[in-house]
Structure formats: C-alpha cells, structure tokens
Amino acid sequence: MLAVMFAAFIIQIVFRYFFNFPVGWAAELSVVMWLWLVLWGAAFVLTDEEEIRFDLLSASVGRRARIIMGIVSGLALVVLYGAALPATYSYVTFMKVEKASYLKVRMDWLFSIYLVFLVAILGRYLWRLSYLVRGREPDRAEPTQTSSGL
C-alpha cells in the first residue's frame, strides 16, 4: 500500500513534467501524499530497528539498564503526547474552515492523519511499555537497516 501511494505521486509529477498538465492539483496531491506517507509510515510501518536514534549509550549498558531506560523514555513520550492530544484535536478540527485550493478537500480531513499518527504512536509505546515492564528487552538498532538518508 505504501508503495502504491508512492508510485501515485511520482506518476503525478512525471505526468506534469511531460505533458504540462494543469499542474495545481497534481502538485497538491503529491504534497498531501508526502505528508500522509511520512506520518502513516511512522505510525504503522517503520520497525524500531529502522528509526534514526542515538544508541551509543543504550548499546553499552546492560540488559536491565536498557529496559529501565526504555520504560523511562517511553513513559515521558506517552505523557507528553497524551497531554498534547486535546489541543491537537481542537487544532485539526478547527482547520475545517479552510479548504485545499485545488482538491476542494477540507483541511481537517487532510490533516487528520496527524491525529491518527499521535494515537497510533501512543498505542505503540503503551504496548511497548507493557512488555518492557514484563522484562523483555527492547529491539536494538541495526546498522545496515538504519534508514538514514545521508
């Protein structure tokens, strides 16, 4: 599904370049696709090993310490993201006053992916906390998997 989304927006741009289509809607569509791709992917697709993180310290301490570190950081994330949820909801729903200029879609629909993202990340970290508390080790970062763009 991810790939289909990706292909869709490349086709849009390629078409635009070759045939000089009325460009507004294609450009807008690809920007929307980009936004959704990143937030959707971060929420549901990316595995823990692929994320860009700083693991010099966590790789050098023992298993117990690593679990505790995972619990502390996970808790902090859940608390802060959770606290932001109501305000985010009101921002996103407030955006219904605007519409995208070409696609004629209400902005609150376009931006709703952020709410999905926030809730999904909350869920993911709560789940992660639940197994950390039971003493399972968090996944380690994998050097050949890290998806850095450098």
Add this chain to the structure above:
Amino acid sequence: MTFASPFAAAVLAIVTLSLLGLPIGHAMIAGSLLYLSMKGLDLGTAAEQLLNGMYTSYLLLAIPLFILAAEFMNSGSIMDRLLRFCNALVGRWRGGLAQVNVLQSIVFASMSGSALADAAGSGKIMQTLMTKDGRYSASFAAALSAVSAVIGPIIPPSIPLVLYALVSDTSIGFLFLGGVVPGLLLGGVQMGLIAAQAKRRGFPVEAPVALRDLPRITWEAFPALMMPVILLGCLYSGITTPTEAAAAAAAYALLISALLYRSIGLRDVYRSLERSARVTVSIGMLIAGALVFNYVVTAENIPRTLAALLQAYDLSPLAFLLCVNLLLLALGCFLEGTTIILVILPVLLPTAQALGVDPVHFGVVAVLNIMIGLVTPPFGLLLFMMVKIANVSLRELVREVLPFLGVMLGALALVTLLPDLVLLLPRLAGYKG
C-alpha cells in the same frame, strides 16, 4: 536565559530522551511539547508547525525522488557496466582495483545523493572483487568502500544539500554546483593516497583493457552515465524546479534500468519503491521533529542572540568557519548527520551571514564536514555498515580508515580556506555571492 528556563528544559529533555534511546524525531517533538506546556502556550502549536511545515515545503519531495532514483540505478547489471567502465580507465595502474573503487564512487555519486546507499550498493560487490585471491586485505577494502562513499552526497545530487537548502533558503542548483569541485577534490586525494601506498604495500595490477575495447565499454555504460547530465540539465536550463528534476531523474533511472538494461523486473520495482518509502519515512520523521523544534528555537530568538554574541568577539569569517569545522567534527563523532543539518546549522547560519560568510560556501563546507563525520569513530554510520558487510572488526577498519581521514581533513581545510573552490562553478552559472 537561566538554567530553569523552558528552553533549557526542552533541550535537556531532548538530549536525555535521545540518550535513553528514543528515536530522535520523537524526542524533538516531545521536548518541544514540554517547552510549550511550560510556557503555557497552546499544545496544538506543535501540530500546526509540523503539518504546515510539511504541507508547504514542496522542495522536500525531491528527497524521496532522489532516493528512488538511486535505488533504481543500484541494480546489479548497471553497477557491473559502470565497474567495467571504471576498470577500463584506471585498472591498469598499480592498485588498480582500489582506484576503481574510488572512481566508481565518484561516478555513482553523480547519480545518488546518499553515502549509505552508495556503500550498501557497491560496498558488497567491491568487497568480493577486492578480496578475491587475497589481493587486498578485507579491512583495507572495507575502509576504502567506506571513505569513498563519503563522496556520494558531495557531488550532486545530494540529499544533505537539499536539507540544507530547506533550512537556509539557498538555491539548490547553486549548492549542487558548489559541491562538484570539492567532491572531485575528495576523490582526487583518495586516489592520490592509494597511488602513494600502492608500491610500498605491493598492490596488484589488473589486466589492462585494450584501448580498442574502450568505445564499446563506454557505449554500454553510456545511458547510465547520461543520468547526471539529464539531471543537471533539467536543473540549470531552468525548465524544471528541483523537485521536478528529481522526478525526471527517477523516471529516467526507471526507464533505463527496466526497459533498456532489463536489469529489474516488476518485483524489483516494487521492492525499490518500498525501500525508498521506508527511508523516506524515517528521514521524514526527523524533518517533522526538526520543524517543531526549530519553532521553539526561533521563538526563543536563539540564532540572533548567538549572532550578536559572536559578533561582539569580532571574529574573522575564516576564524568562524574554522571554529564551525571543529565544532561539527566533534559533533559528528556522536550525532547523526541529518540532525546536525536540521537543528545545529540553522542556529549557526545567521552568525555566518552576519560575518559575511557566503551561505553556499558555508553549506558545502558544513555538509562535507558532516559527511566526513560518517567515517569518524566512535559513531560513524558508514563504519558500522562496512563492519557488517565486510565482516571485519571495527578496530582494524578504523586503522585502515585513519590515513584516508587525514587526507580528507586536508581537503576539507583546503575547501574552507579557499571559498573559490566551491563558488567558482556557481558563479559561472550566474550566482552572485
């Protein structure tokens, strides 16, 4: 700014959370949320910054497209043709295969914007070729693949330079042109070092390729070699925006690898798309985090305060650049480069401009520096990657990397001291700076 200020708390939170192993993008968003709540501001501001920032930056779309283009070009048979072409050119020298490794990286650098993609793609092939029959030691081959991959994002296209263009409002076209000479310089000093070592270490020579075969080999590699020409042509003729040039490059790469060379099928296209999407997502999260955090930095007026502070010291532009180099090299030992570009450079940039440092020069120097950071121990992503690919120990790898690190730092110093190395080509293309 007292220690208990919301800003200090936010920075502390980000550093602590990243140290504890949280993904850096999330750590930045979480820290910024902490700042907003301590300031009593609306927490929805984070969402607003992130969504609007992502939604209005059409430029950023170039990043997934460049990744995709490189992914398509990375297929086996294109790499083979490029290797044969490079071998025909420099294989006859002593240490020929080592030279091929560097030259291949230069050529591939003009098609891909990512050092890690370069190392992942050609690193394995070169490792097998170079260690066959024990011609080169495994650690030397791995070290060479790591250091030559550094050239990838200096020669255009370059993902780090796109990121820099985003935070600095500098033209991508001029930045790309500015990277050409430093990139070639980097390749040059690496090849020079190999030539200097070749005799002493008794590097083998490859069977020379007859000159009359050269046209055929070049012809076979020609469509792939045309890719940078098309890319840069689109950019500088002004027909297309950078994003569209990236799209054209991706489309061209797909065209030649799927139809002309028939090196990839539908399955591979799907796999390439998926892999690029995954990379895009993880960079995207970093960008998202940086967008939110940069709002905090701007709200606190940090860049301007710093600029005023440093201006009071009356630094010369050169002294400033040297300080920045040292700072970035130190940071590069511990931090991931994307984070440095997105978070640290925007803070330094106003100072650079106040002191009269050219933003294109500054960007290329900074990116060159950060790329060298990919092979500096203890935290160098390229090192980790080659340890994995070549199955050598980090200690042996680092020992072989060190001499190269030396000459690369020399090249960095040269580029820092002589802005013309960077600015010559952009000026020829009409850059006024």
